[in-house]
Amino acid sequence: MNTCQNKCVLKVLGVTKEYNHKNIIQNINIHLNQGEFVSILGPSGCGKSTLFNVIAGLLPPEDGQVFVNEKEVTGETGKVSYMYQKDLLLPWRNVIDNAILPLEIRGIPKKEARETVKAMLSIFQLADDGKKYPIQLSGGMKQRVSLLRTTMFSQEIMLLDEPFGGLDAITRMKMQAYLLEILNKIKGSVLFITHDIDEAIFLSDRIYIINGSPAQIVSEMVVPIKHASPEEMMTAEALRQLRSDILKCL
Ligand SMILES: Nc1ncnc2c1ncn2[C@@H]1O[C@H](COP(=O)(O)OP(=O)(O)OP(=O)(O)O)[C@@H](O)[C@H]1O
Structure with a gap:
């Protein structure tokens, strides 16, 4: 299954990364198709996270290559957007000014950058929150601002x-549905880290299981029911089987 079928936007080939002469991840091969x-x-x-840091070009791998749209970008930053586990919002900047950071870094004038962000606020359900500071936001709102900034x-x-790792179960479920809604509008391709099996099953088209020391991709699974309803999540035999197959790999 490890081949690009539709247009392949991201390919990781044989990536190995070590810390202090010890391999942490080894011979990782994954790909992401458009959408x-x-x-x-x-x-x-x-x-x-080590794998993501290599893909984002923040850490050079000991071995292997990263390709974006067929072009090798190993060790190059700025080719993919990256949302960290923690929201990392700047407390002294309001929502709009936090979200314009990537545009500012690209040299876009502040006024223009603010207009671009303002046009996106409603898609991210932040229409009335642009002037608020991080301290005034709930955990879910902070993650929505982080996601807006990432896009x-x-x-x-x-x-x-793991963008929803720090959220309570109810907010987490809301954020998962919200993420799918956003993606439907912006049509991006997503590589998503999680250690929550049900979250992976609900959100994904495909799942790679990574495990071991050094960590390797031990399995690749296609999710048979896309964005299953809570009822299907509980009762569908195909999902029960998938969950059981995943557990065997962990
Ligand atoms: N800069 C570093 N120097 C040395 N060891 C590191 C460094 N960063 C991470 N590690 C080690 O590499 C291993 C993998 O860390 P990493 O953060 O990639 O794991 P992870 O799967 O993302 O974890 P989590 O799910 O808890 O976020 C861990 O044992 C960690 O202690």
């Missing part, structure tokens, strides 16, 4: 590193 939502599911501490960098390929 796909693909999760990397694995236990805490196995090396998922301001690039909507083509987004790396989302």
Whole structure:
């Protein structure tokens, strides 16, 4: 299954990364097709964020290559957008001015950048919140601002590193539905890190399981029912089987 079928926007080939002469991830091969939502599911501490840092060009791999739209970009930053686990909003900037950061870095004048962000606020359900500061926002709102800022960098390929990890269960479910709604509007391709099996099943088209020490891709699974309803999540035999197959790999 490890081939590009539709247009392949991101390809990771044989990536190995070590810290202090110890391999953390080894010979990782993954790909992301245009418009796909693909999760990397694995236990805490196995090396998922390390893999994202290599893909984003923030860490050079010991071995292997990263391609974006067929062009090698190993070790190059600025090719994909990246949302970290923590929201990392600047407390002294309001919502709009937090979200314009990627545009400012690209040299777009502040006034123009603010107009661009303002036009997106309602899509992110932040229409009345542009002037608020991070301290005035709930956890879910902070993550929506982070996501907005991430899309301001690039909507083509987004790396989302456990964006809902710190949220309570109800907010997390709302954010998952909200993320799908946003993606439907902006048509991006997403690589998503999680260690929550049901979250991966609900959101993804495909799931890579990463495990071991050093961590490797131990399985690749296609989700048979896309965006299953809560009832299907509980009762569908195909999803029960998928959950069981995933558990065997972890
Ligand atoms: N800069 C570093 N120097 C040395 N070791 C590191 C460094 N960064 C991470 N590690 C180690 O590499 C391993 C993988 O870390 P990483 O953050 O990639 O895992 P993860 O799967 O994303 O974890 P989590 O799900 O808890 O966020 C861990 O054992 C971690 O302690």
